Amino acid sequence: GAVVSQHPSWVICKSGTSVKIECRSLDFQATTMFWYRQFPKQSLMLMATSNEGSKATYEQGVEKDKFLINHASLTLSTLTVTSAHPEDSSFYICSVPGSATYNEQFFGPGTRLTVL
Amino acid sequence: KQEVTQIPAALSVPEGENLVLNCSFTDSAIYNLQWFRQDPGKGLTSLLLIQSSQREQTSGRLNASLDKSSGRSTLYIAASQPGDSATYLCAAPVRGSQGNLIFGKGTKLSVKP
Numbered sequence: 001g002a003v004v005s006q007h008p009s010w011v012i013c014k015s016g017t018s019v020k021i022e023c024r025s026l027d028f029q030a031t032t033m034f035w036y037r038q039f040p041k042q043s044l045m046l047m048a049t050s051n052e053g054s055k056a057t058y059e060q061g062v063e064k065d066k067f068l069i070n071h072a073s074l075t076l077s078t079l080t081v082t083s084a085h086p087e088d089s090s091f092y093i094c095s096v097p098g099s100a101t102y103n104e105q106f107f108g109p110g111t112r113l114t115v116l
Numbered sequence: 117k118q119e120v121t122q123i124p125a126a127l128s129v130p131e132g133e134n135l136v137l138n139c140s141f142t143d144s145a146i147y148n149l150q151w152f153r154q155d156p157g158k159g160l161t162s163l164l165l166i167q168s169s170q171r172e173q174t175s176g177r178l179n180a181s182l183d184k185s186s187g188r189s190t191l192y193i194a195a196s197q198p199g200d201s202a203t204y205l206c207a208a209p210v211r212g213s214q215g216n217l218i219f220g221k222g223t224k225l226s227v228k229p
């Protein structure tokens with residue numbers, strides 16, 4: 001399966017600052033990547049679909065101006081949390097589909113964001 | 117709308133026991149179902165993927181079954197070990213989506229030595 005990395009693994013920032021999280025597909029070219037969010041004791045929820053060469057598509061209730069996604073290349077997608085607030089504190093995980101039919105997804109190790 | 121439920125929420129067993137984790141889903145028109153393992157503070161490790169045309173998949177001590185008609189999947193772990201302690205998640209795709217997975221809240225498994 002695809003090997004996926006994320007950077008940083010954890011970050012602490014002050015309220016009002018912006019944080020960038022990187023997701024890399026190390027051994028697979030991905031035209032699509034997915035960003036999920038997991039709050040404590042909750043299920044993972046899809047935030048947005050990152051598309052190489054075009055705009056990301058966001059799930060209902062996710063603010064596209066707050067969560068900026070850039071799919072810079074076939075191996076890199078970035079998620080920027082702008083003007084972060086304490087309620088944005090969460091575990092952010094990206095995934096890469098293992099085939100063109102999105103039959104199986106492979107997840108990164110996640111990024112723990114804490115906003116003070 | 118697809119909903120995924122996992123029972124039990126937590127399970128504690130002595131080492132060596134065989135155990136079953138349950139996953140139910142409301143929309144049976146799925147093309148696959150995936151089981152993951154998540155260690156505390158970590159990402160997800162894919163364990164098994166069952167295609168809609170399959171009834172079960174096996175990997176080592178793990179066996180996952182899929183019954184679309186009843187909207188259920190089970191993950192069977194044989195001869196459990198302390199290293200199996202983790203949260204186990206099942207996920208089913210949203211109908212018509214390209215990759216949107218709906219996750220259950222998981223079953224937190226603790227295997228006591």
